[in-house]
Amino acid sequence: MFTIALQQQQYKTYILSDETANSQLEVVPERGGIITRWRVQGQDILYLDAERFANPDLSVRGGIPILFPICGNLPENTYTHNGKQYTLKQHGFARDLPWVVTNQVTEERVSLTLVLNSSEQTRAVYPFNFQLAFTYKLQGNTLEIRQQYKNLSSTPMPFSTGFHPYFLTVDKTGLEFEIPSQQYQDQITKEIHPFNGTFDLNRDEIDFAFGQLTSQSTRVTDNTRKLRLTLDYDDIYSKLVFWTLKGKDFYCLEPWSAPRNSLNTGENLTVLEPEASFSTSVRFRADFF
Known part of the structure; x- marks a missing residue:
């Protein structure tokens, strides 16, 4: 049985349930x-810093924030388009703005569709008209996020996109990684290192970007929790970023379509022609063993 309930907490919260599988998803548009x-x-499955979430002036640390129209940050938070300079903060604005629910499904599956439209506020920092439509689908132990990006502008629209999931863990020494890459860049030191499946988790901050991916799937096994997480992603996603902080009960494994600063460099940037749309998907699966 699939249901969607609406609760008024600090924010309106949609609770999607697959009652047969005893799985739930909570969404705050x-x-x-x-x-x-x-x-x-x-x-x-996810970590959430409740104090930061309760403060609308702070970015959320937890859940699955949406990254658009950039992943990561820009030098001095600026980029240039058609000779004009714009200011855009880290990971873009989609994770800070209100989205609107446009569709709910509870027959044979449970899903919720949310839409973000461009506005004067977004055009001030990103001079394009767009519409994003994301559908969160829950079934059994699998979560799928289907995305559609529409360029409603009269000029080509460049962007990158991604997700920043925070996975709950209580002992990082029990983590095993299957990341389909042979090297990563330390985004703090900018150094490139070979990757053989392990790295030192006892640092204050770890911020590693894995490129040249050889597969559309990655996996993390948490032996302490007896939990295996699998992330499948379409081929638009060219990077996987691993981020964590010492003393915090989370790790992030983030699919990015392009690296930091791609709005300036053009590297792996997606460019939508006027009136064009693009659809893609990521899927998370949680298996306890």
């Missing part, structure tokens, strides 16, 4: 369209 909670077999 007005706080950046974010997924705040995903439970499988009654267990939380």
Whole structure:
């Protein structure tokens, strides 16, 4: 049985349930369209910093924030388009703006569709008309995020996109990684290192970008929680970023379509022609063993 309930917490929260599988998804449209909670077999898969989430002036650390129209940050938060300079903060604005629910499905599956339209506020920092439509689909132990990007402008629209999922862990030493890449760039030191499946997790901050991906799937096994997480992503996603902070009960494994600063460099940038649309998907699966 599939259901969608609406709760008025600090924000309106949509609760999607697959009751047969005992899995739930919580979505807060007005706080950046974010997924705040995903439970499988009654267990939380995601981490959420509740204090930061309660403060609208702070970015959310937790759940699955949406990255658009950039992933990462820009030098001095600026980029140039058609000879004009714009200011755009880290990871863009989609994770900070209210989204609107446009569709709910509870027959044979459960899903929720949210839309973000361009506005005067977005055009001031990103001079394009657009519409984003994201559908969160929950079935059993799998979460799928289907995305559609529409360029409603009269000129080509460049962007990158991604997700910043925070996965709950209580012991990082119990993590095993299957990341389909042979090297990563330390985004703090800018150094490139070979990757053989392990790295030192005992640092204050880890911010590694994996490129030259050889597969559209990655996996992390949390031996302490007896949880195996699989992330499948379409081929638009050219980077996987691993980020964590010492002393915090989370790690992030983020699919990005392009690296930092791609609005300036053009590297792996997606460019939509006027009136064109583009669809893609990522899928998360949580298996307990």
